[in-house]
Amino acid sequence: MSSEPATQQRAALRPDLRIPAHIGVIMDGNGRWAKARGKPRTEGHVAGVRALRGIVESCINYGVGYLTVFSFSSENWTRPKDEISFIFQLLRRFVASDLEKLHRNNVRVKIIGSRDGLEDSLRRLIAEVEATTAVNTGLKLQVAFNYGGKAEIAEAVRRIASQVAAGRLKPEDITEETIGRALSTAGMPDPDLIIRTSGEQRFSNFLLWQSAYAELVFVEENWPDFDAASFLRVLEDYSSRDRRYGGVEAQQR
Numbered sequence: 001m002s003s004e005p006a007t008q009q010r011a012a013l014r015p016d017l018r019i020p021a022h023i024g025v026i027m028d029g030n031g032r033w034a035k036a037r038g039k040p041r042t043e044g045h046v047a048g049v050r051a052l053r054g055i056v057e058s059c060i061n062y063g064v065g066y067l068t069v070f071s072f073s074s075e076n077w078t079r080p081k082d083e084i085s086f087i088f089q090l091l092r093r094f095v096a097s098d099l100e101k102l103h104r105n106n107v108r109v110k111i112i113g114s115r116d117g118l119e120d121s122l123r124r125l126i127a128e129v130e131a132t133t134a135v136n137t138g139l140k141l142q143v144a145f146n147y148g149g150k151a152e153i154a155e156a157v158r159r160i161a162s163q164v165a166a167g168r169l170k171p172e173d174i175t176e177e178t179i180g181r182a183l184s185t186a187g188m189p190d191p192d193l194i195i196r197t198s199g200e201q202r203f204s205n206f207l208l209w210q211s212a213y214a215e216l217v218f219v220e221e222n223w224p225d226f227d228a229a230s231f232l233r234v235l236e237d238y239s240s241r242d243r244r245y246g247g248v249e250a251q252q253r
């Protein structure tokens with residue numbers, strides 16, 4: 001992973017690029033990548049982890065503040081048991097192999113999503129990763145694991161409702177900020193850019209509340225093929241967008 005001077009070099013080379021503060025990635029197409037090569041789906045997930053390392057490195061190089069990657073959805077439990085346990089195993093292996101390097105590169109890691117259905121040993125591992133990297137001030141990497149946007153909103157509503165029931169909060173005081181603070185992304189900026197690979201054009205329950213004004217970029221490549229050049233193309237596309245937020249074009253303001 002690159003050092004500070006490399007970041008500055010890259011930024012100096014492409015001053016035209018607008019760098020999103022927060023990028024969300026729906027890493028899709030591992031299975032199709034493997035199938036196209038006559039390999040089992042599991043090989044696609046292994047290749048997907050390599051692509052993940054690449055995008056983390058790119059985000060460090062370009063000075064992206066927050067990166068949230070969708071790695072296992074609450075709906076992915078409907079997959080064959082073997083595939084699920086392989087993906088879980090892969091998360092453990094990723095932590096074992098990459099934690100030290102992430103820490104060295106000043107990356108703060110957080111796992112968002114439900115802890116329900118996760119084994120105690122996995123919960124402990126998640127707690128360890130978060131605690132080890134908690135002091136880091138560089139890239140904030142959120143891994144959305146066992147995550148679903150609707151479930152996250154339902155959980156936030158339950159928490160807010162219990163505050164109301166306990167008399168600590170008045171219904172009329174509930175604002176968008178109250179809801180934002182009750183989500184797993186509390187304290188983070190909303191994603192500016194959501195990337196989905198493999199040609200699919202849907203959210204599949206990813207960061208539903210937070211993506212209200214995200215720019216969406218859909219790329220045809222399967223996730224394992226998404227590399228630094230793909231990332232740069234996405235940044236160029238993003239940089240050309242006129243983000244109006246319901247207003248008028250930037251030049252007419």
Ligand code: IPE
Pocket residue numbers: 027028029030031032033071072073076087198
């Ligand atoms: C994304 O790749 C990884 C996960 C959802 C865990 P897929 O496994 O969905 O790959 P495709 O969409 O079947 O090709």
Ligand code: IPE
Pocket residue numbers: 026027028029070071072073076200202204
């Ligand atoms: C979304 O991909 C979830 C992840 C990338 C982890 P899916 O492959 O599960 O989404 P659908 O089923 O095509 O909508």
Ligand code: MG
Pocket residue numbers: 028029030
């Ligand atoms: Mg898929």
